[in-house]
Amino acid sequence: MRGSDLINAVLPDELILEIFRHVDSKPSRDACSLVCKRWLSLECLSRDTIRIGASAAPGNLVNLLSRRYPNTRSIFIDERLSISLPVKYIKRRRTNRDGSDQSMPGDDVMGTNSLSDAGLAAVGESFLKLENLSLIWCSSITDVGLRSFAEKCRSLKSLDLQGCYIGDGGLTAVAECCKFLQDLNLRFCEGLTDAGLVLVAVSCGRNLKSLGVAACAKITDLSLEAVGSHCRSLESLSLDSEIIHNKGLVAVAKGCSMLKVLKLQCLNVTDEALQAVGVFCLSLETLALYSFQKFTDRSLYAIGKRCKKLKNLTLSDCYFLSNKGLDSVAVGCSELTHIELNGCHNIGTDGLKSIGKNCVQLSELALLYCQRIENDGLSEIGKGCKYLQALHLVDCSGIGDESICSIARGCKNLRKLHIRRCYEVGNKGIIAIGQNCKFLTDLSLRFCDRIGDEALISIGQGCSLHHLNVSGCHQIRDAGIIAIARGSPQLSYLDVSVLQNLRDNAIMELGEGCPLLKDIVISHCRQITDTGVSYLARKCAFLESCHMVYCPGITEVGVATIVTTCTRIKKILVEKWKVSARTERRAGSIINYLCVDL
Template sequence: MRGHDRINGCLPDELMVEIFSWLDSKSSHDACSLVCKRWLGLERLTRTTLRVGASGTSDRFFKLLSRRFTGVRNVHVDERLSLTPRARHVSCRIRRRFLGRRRHNDQFADAALLFLRSHDETERSNVADVVESYSLSDDGLAVLGEGFPNLEKLSLIWCSNISSVGLRSVAERCVSLKSLDLQGCYVGDQGLVAVGECCKQLEELNLRFCEGLTDRGLVKLTVGCGRSLKSLGIAACAKITDASLEAVSSHCQYLETLSLDSEFMHDTGLLAVAKGCHFLKVLKLHCVNVTDETLRIVGRCCLSLEELALHSFQRFTDVGLHSVGNGCKSLKSLTLTDCNVLTDDGLEIVATGCKQLTHLEVNGCHGIGTVGLESVGKSCPNLTELALLYCQRIGTRALLEIGRGCKFLQALHLVDCSSIGDDAIISIAKGCKILRRLHIRRCYEIGDRAIVAIGRHCKSLTDLSIRFCDRVGDRALIAIGKGCNLTDLNVSGCHQIGDRGIIAIARGCPQLRSLDVSVLQRLGDITMAKLGEGCPLLRDMIISHCRHITDAGLSHLVRNCSMLETFHMVYCHGITSAGVATVVSGCPNIKKVLVEKSKVSERTQRRAGSVISYLCVDL
């Protein structure tokens, strides 16, 4: 009843904080914080994560944040988040609206200012636009460390103006730090040494694209916090060599994850890690100079290995995979990318030896063919995700065996697999009935028969992408519409699909949120009208190169699909500036419209220029 507070008078602060902590989205947190001053203050205590762009007035900025949100444990600063024209427009509008009320409600005005300056969220929310975008400095890092002394996770992404001085100030104040991401930061060895000296609980460290680091910094860090370090990532650090990995092997016995991308690493460092880090579970390597000797020792010593990813290896053969298959019985995920020396024999050994395998990706390994995949189907019954990319030698018989033996398969990705046809997908449909995601691109032997079988047997399918498959037509989508409740559909470039197929989807998939029908020449306005009637939850839509869709069709679509956020409509000859205006004015949540510049009127540009992106056609 209005005027009566039935909550604040009964529930103590502790119980209110507990309730707020169970909220599962930023929007829910924000809604609660606007109820009253008490809820605003209590809800702030439950915010544990801040995601912000860098701020030019970083000292004042982080002081403001630390006063408002005392329970923060995780801070993510990402200078890739830039200030968009839309953000500027929103910020100016909110400032005009709220700053005039400051004298009447200081706390609410401060909250509005804070919203403009930062983006805070719970663990599961999405990153939003940040209002101001400048370079974070060492002074800002010092204030951050002082304001959040209980910080546990810090990500500094491409913060180009920070140095060892700022990193040292954070390390000295945030001694409970457990995770540090310095991707793209030009910090030096002294900062890393300070982290090793002060942060004895550090568990995760990411040094991707940290060009200023050398062996000296990383070696000193491992001496200081090696016993706690569990995850280490290194990429494009030219001055970090095998000496660092030898130090890791000596001091980081409990290391579980190593991700390494380097042209300067050889067998020496990785052999040391394999011999010294027996708890290693995840190993991701992109090292052109590594040979079979490394994998031989990995198979012998890393018996707890669960995930192995090998990229662009040219100097190891099936001998290395033999060792992995014979020794790493707990392996669950295997990724092989551009490893041209490998053959069916190596994959067969892994399949027969690692029966717990759940994820397999084979990308551009031209020596692997049908026989290798058949062994996976026969020996790995727990497989849940399979990706075959640019595998010309893998044929239909391979997926026939996968369909027979891998009943728990939930995701299948096929790209440029010209030897796989309808019978293969039919086998998957009949044998893998809990399939949820099917992505097929440029597999020209797959047609209606395959997709009809998917619609009949895979009732759990929610994500379907069939791109540039010339033999797939309306009959396939009619079966999908009858049998599956899709949330995502991409049929770009499937020229046989017309109004009948997409209308069947509109009628049978009311939960559809993402749709790409680009380059379909048989679609018209009737399809847009039916989509508007049947799929009110649509958020992302691409209709580029659809010549027969006009402004009238857009009007019917927008009338009911008011939740649209992105809309691409380049080279649609039937759409004019009036249609573009219809989309912009009819969709209050719209964030991006991609269209030719000539179709945007001056009025539309003034009204929503911040959400319009232009296709570059002048080159």
């Protein structure tokens, strides 16, 4: 009944808190907190994760958040992201008669956009239950701040210092104070040497499970030898280094037999190291090799022979690996579910055939810049891998409609298909996808210039898409997009840029048929006008971003209409001369300019 409370009078705090813990979506939690003051207070008590971007006063923001969310266990601070403090927390200044600035009385908010040592110390003092801390490109943090934090948060389990300019002193403090550390990311921490990492391995080795190191020119094989000796529980290692040689990686392979994830970009590592991985790391599940010019098929022989649990394989720019090496992995590692081949120019059709015949559990395949793979190879995937759900093809000139038809007939569970610059793929292959792959929700056909309306009509009749990208497919006109609009009511993302023949009719149909549309890219569509975008803005209440540069039919009137009509809009990309002074005043923070002077 209206006016009576049927929930708060009955449910205790503990039960409402338990309900909040099962609400995963942040917007849903925010909505719950608006019900009443009691729910707001309880939701704040239940929230355990905070994400912070660069702000006008990060230290003060930390203090503000600590009072509101006292039970926080995970904090992610990424200074590549930007947020703003509420107005009342922004530092106010006034000008003296002599022209100098003076802070207003009572204002103590600092004007820096970087988290300082004092702010990091405040994190340690305020969030007493903190277990996970991520500091991404926090350039003002030094060893002093990290030591102050480490002394307070001795229960820390995960620490990400990517891009922070800390040295051995700060890492030593972490080693001394945070004995329960399990995950450590030191990517782009250029000030570190072996001294700090060796101490972490010795002090935290019993619990350390994940380690990431990249672009640390002073970290050598000595550190990896310490990891191999003390970190027996290590499960994940990500290493990008020009300094590391076989000695260090062999030590890790011998000492860390529980290793499950290995990602390497080490120019001076050879077959010897990967052969050791194959011999000792029998629990390996993920292997990613980038830019290796000293690995040969002997490495893959060792992996295929012993690593029977391997599920994920990425080979990128490994020029000396051939079909024989890939065949040995396919035969020996029958549990493979994800494979990416990127720029491996000696791997061709025969290697992919072996994958199709042996890896029947394959669910995702990416072939990027694989010029030697032809229709026969991908057709074998269609015949043998019926559980395939995602296929990515980029610049594969030998792949055409024949193999796409094979995929359509054999992989009926396909949900994602991304094809870019595969010029032999045309309407026939995509029509087969529409007829057979009824679960497809994500389709990208960028710059496939043989694909036209017939293909999209088939997709519109057979699939209900959430994401569609047909940028650069110049044969597509209104009929194809209209078919998508009528067949995909849940479409949320659409890129139709560089479709020169697309008109307002198609855009208006999208407004009618796709009310959930959030992101649209119509740049370089020369025949779309204010009429189309204004209709779209009125019909798509959830629109958040719109890219519309180089659209001569869209004027400042169309831009103003989107700004005033779309209450959820967060980003508009447009030429500066199409933004009136009034629109700039109203929505300057969400407008991005590609071209300043035209």
